[in-house]
Amino acid sequence: MTFSGLFVPLITPFTDDGDVALPALDRLAHEVLDAGATGLVALGTTGEPSALTPAERAAVLSVIGNVSRTRRTPWIAGVHDGVVPASADAAMHAVPAFVRPGEEGVIAHFAALAAASPIPVVVYHVPYRTAQPLSAGALVRLASLPNVTAMKYAPGVLDATATTFLAETAGRTGFSVLAGDDVLAGPLLALGAPGAIMAAAHVATADYAALIAAWQSGDLPAARDWSHRLAPRSAALFAAPNPTVIKAVLHAEGRIPSAAVRLPLTAAGPEAIAGYDAITMRRPVATLPAGSA
Numbered sequence: 001m002t003f004s005g006l007f008v009p010l011i012t013p014f015t016d017d018g019d020v021a022l023p024a025l026d027r028l029a030h031e032v033l034d035a036g037a038t039g040l041v042a043l044g045t046t047g048e049p050s051a052l053t054p055a056e057r058a059a060v061l062s063v064i065g066n067v068s069r070t071r072r073t074p075w076i077a078g079v080h081d082g083v084v085p086a087s088a089d090a091a092m093h094a095v096p097a098f099v100r101p102g103e104e105g106v107i108a109h110f111a112a113l114a115a116a117s118p119i120p121v122v123v124y125h126v127p128y129r130t131a132q133p134l135s136a137g138a139l140v141r142l143a144s145l146p147n148v149t150a151m152k153y154a155p156g157v158l159d160a161t162a163t164t165f166l167a168e169t170a171g172r173t174g175f176s177v178l179a180g181d182d183v184l185a186g187p188l189l190a191l192g193a194p195g196a197i198m199a200a201a202h203v204a205t206a207d208y209a210a211l212i213a214a215w216q217s218g219d220l221p222a223a224r225d226w227s228h229r230l231a232p233r234s235a236a237l238f239a240a241p242n243p244t245v246i247k248a249v250l251h252a253e254g255r256i257p258s259a260a261v262r263l264p265l266t267a268a269g270p271e272a273i274a275g276y277d278a279i280t281m282r283r284p285v286a287t288l289p290a291g292s293a
Contacts, residue, residue, distance in 0.1 A: 004194035005038025013256035029067040036209030043078035051262035092122040097130040103138040120149035136164035154180030166191040182234035186227025189215040200234040236276040244268035
């Protein structure tokens with residue numbers, strides 16, 4: 001399967017008592033799909049998987065898997081504790097953090113994961129979190145591994161490595177680069193990424209879907225306009241550790257029962273929420289001329 005379009009890595013909503021709010025998760029999944037998302041990601045880092053128990057993680061996978069089957073939409077499962085749900089369309093594994101195994105170690109690691117996985121593998125490369133940089137050559141080698149179908153690419157910067165990697169892999173059959181830096185999504189789409197995994201797209205999902213659709217259709221003026229309008233919104237939603245601001249906004253909108261997160265995260269402060277409100281009031285998004293997206 002080749003991945004493209006907008007994938008939303010769903011938060012894990014909690015009740016006021018701190019339990020996982022499974023009905024709210026179900027509603028949220030349907031809402032983003034109704035608004036134009038192509039598919040869902042379960043237990044990505046936005047979903048706070050390390051703060052969930054194994055039973056809670058299984059419940060989250062069940063809810064998102066059921067919604068995806070009902071809606072006939074693709075879904076990607078973040079893998080934790082070696083649990084790979086066979087019903088998912090792909091399993092997402094992050095580059096190992098902290099240990100810094102080097103490029104050869106990363107490639108060997110993913111070759112073993114992909115060979116053992118019952119479903120295709122998505123590599124999550126986010127070097128500013130893992131402390132493991134990879135050269136363009138290493139990224140291309142990862143993209144060439146059997147059973148590796150995509151990479152969530154969150155480089156943090158646009159540099160020669162990013163441009164070379166996209167040039168080498170754009171349009172490759174059986175492999176997709178999915179933009180994983182929300183603020184940089186527009187430039188990465190312009191360089192050839194066919195889709196994105198965007199946490200910011202919990203909010204104004206239709207606008208982020210329009211951003212991707214404009215790049216895919218070749219409507220460059222609309223694509224640039226969407227990019228310029230949405231980048232400040234994305235930055236505001238990441239002004240505090242993810243997903244704290246997103247949860248606060250969703251709670252304020254009445255879409256989840258609580259803005260709570262679990263330690264080591266703490267709730268976003270009022271300044272982060274005020275910053276998001278200021279951006280959305282100063283730069284209204286859904287005001288493009290008819291036919292622009």
